[in-house]
Amino acid sequence: MSKRRILITSALPYINGIKHLGNLAGSMLPADVYARFQRLRGHDVMYICATDEHGTPAELAAQAAEISVQDYCDEQHEIQRAAGEGFSLSYDWFGRSSSDENKVLTQHFARVLEEKGLIEERVSKQVYSVDDGRFLPDRYVEGTCPHCDYEKARGDQCDNCGRLLDPVDLKNPYSAVSGGTNIEIRDTAHLFLLQSKMQDTIREWVEASKDWPQLARSIALKWLDEGLRDRAITRDLKWGVPVLGADGNPRPGFEDKVFYVWFDAPIEYIAATEEWAKANDGDWESWWRTDKGADDVEYVEFMGKDNVAFHTVSFPVTIFGSGEPWKAVDKLKAFNWVTWYGGKFSTSQKRGVFMDQALELLPADYWRWYLMANAPEGSDAAFTWEGFQASVNSDLANVLGNFVNRITKYTVSKFEGALPATGTPGEDEAWMEAELKASLQRISEHYETMEFRKAAAETRALWAAGNEYLTRAEPWVKYKNDVDAAAVGVRTGLNLVVLFAIVAQPLIPNTAKSILDTLGIPEGNRNWPSPEDDGLLDALPHGMPIQAPPVLFQKIEDAMVEEWTTRFGGEEA
Secondary structure, rough: OOOOEEEEOOOEEEOOOOOOOOHHHHHHHHHHHHHHHHHOOOOOOEEEEEOOOOOOHHHHHHHHHOOHHHHHHHHHHHHHHHHHHHOOOOOOOOEEEEHHHHHHHHHHHHHHHHHHHOOEEEEEEEEOOOOOOEEEHHHEEEEEEOOOOOOOOOEEEOOOOOOOOOOOHHHEEEEOOOOOEEEEEEEEEEEOHHHHHHHHHHHHHHHOOOOOHHHHHHHHHHHHHHHOOOOOEEEEEOOOOOOOOOOOOOOOOOOEEEEOOOHHHHHHHHHHHHHHHHOOOOOOOOHHHHHHHOHHEEEEEEEHHHHHHHHHHHHHHHHHHHHHHHHHHHEEEEOOOOEOOOOOEEEEOOOEHHHHHHHOOOHHHEEEHHHHHHHOOOOEEEEEEHHHHHHHHHHHHHHHHHHHHHHHHHHHOOOOEOOOOOOOOHHHHHHEEEEHHHHHHHHHHHHHHHHHHHHHHHHHHHHHHHHHHHHHHHHHHHHOHHHHHHHHHHHHHHHHHHHHHHHHHHOOOHHHHHHHOOOOOOOOOOOOOOOOOOOHHHHOOEEEEEEEEOOOOOOOOOHHHHHHHHHOOOOOO
């Protein structure tokens, strides 16, 4: 198998607060699982993410905290970095969209796009607060949604019906800064990205992208069918990437404006790779420029469905429109929502678990397993405490944990803590080998097609097959009359323990490491096994010392579920 170069990005988590489990499951976690799998296959992987730090929510959150926006972003970036580390997200780099690298690149793209006739200055209508003495872009203005009459809609989107909005569309608008209702609609100049000029180019590219899952393709084509609209890419804000003129100085009339967050945020994928290169003496251009080596890169993006339009329309307009040799995405994996008992996660209503809270309750692997085993791929997936309890107790504690526990402890008890060498494999081992090879093939295929629920289900099925093997082989029964026959079952079982841990690495890396460390498996022997390999069930050195790892998983008791339901909400909330 030839070595591949795989660039992976997950949608940038926004800076304003720790992310909930739905955010984790919809981009960062599946990207990590995919990255881990491909690394285990021996490929050259670059996994890039960053905090998205510009826009009105950051300014409003900093204002509420009574600190500068810079200080707020510094603090929140560290919190999110630590949460990602807590969940064992294996970023090669976790950058920041407020970086100097992103400012330079964003300004570069804006300059080139304007030279190509794809950016023009237009005067548009904008909400102006007389009391605040400023324009109110995006979330700086709130009011009643013109579509569903929700009274707390934001200027950029209604949280009730999900429609994207323009601030001037709101009924009964008021300032989110002061609450003032002394509102006027005034003219203001902004830069517009002429997406309409790129309609045919983007459609041709989307229709040629056969490796995209259906959800991503359907969203992109819906936007194209409705016709691409020119989009304002500047805002009346202080915090963000400054708008420069051709001479490199502030653009006249734009001194109090910055680039729109959704213009600069995707550019941060490239900029974050440049941040990585500077910190690691690496070459970022070989990942992103096809004239510098990126023509052989496979680029895979992960995101929730709400981010698809920007990544399949606006960002491609930016990179294709530049006329420069930038790497475009090859595969785009979009996810539906993880809901909380069918409803939304809500910080204010104390509904749902957020990443930091989850780690206070249980180790990361519990959550990683459940969220991927129930990934919101074909439809929304509802988190319930009862479902979480059932999955952890059955899949992790009973199927995997029990298997590892009983075969390692039995080896210590009956075979003096050494892998037995005697006995000849028979029909049961042949059956197990066939099951193993078929399962490895299916798991690999599911990961390659980014079908994470299927990959997790097949991994569990493999663990279950191992338990069935022990039921068939009955080493503890045979030991009474035929120690050599028992030895075959134990040896096969111990090889399965190692194989189960190896294939579990993408999903539950910490548990897998604990098993492999306890058994003394060298790092170089933890790579993904091939179905074509012979001798998988007799690969461990005969006589090697065997220890039983500590209890791998704590079962979730009913009392714990009751306590968590009271604290975080549940069906009755």
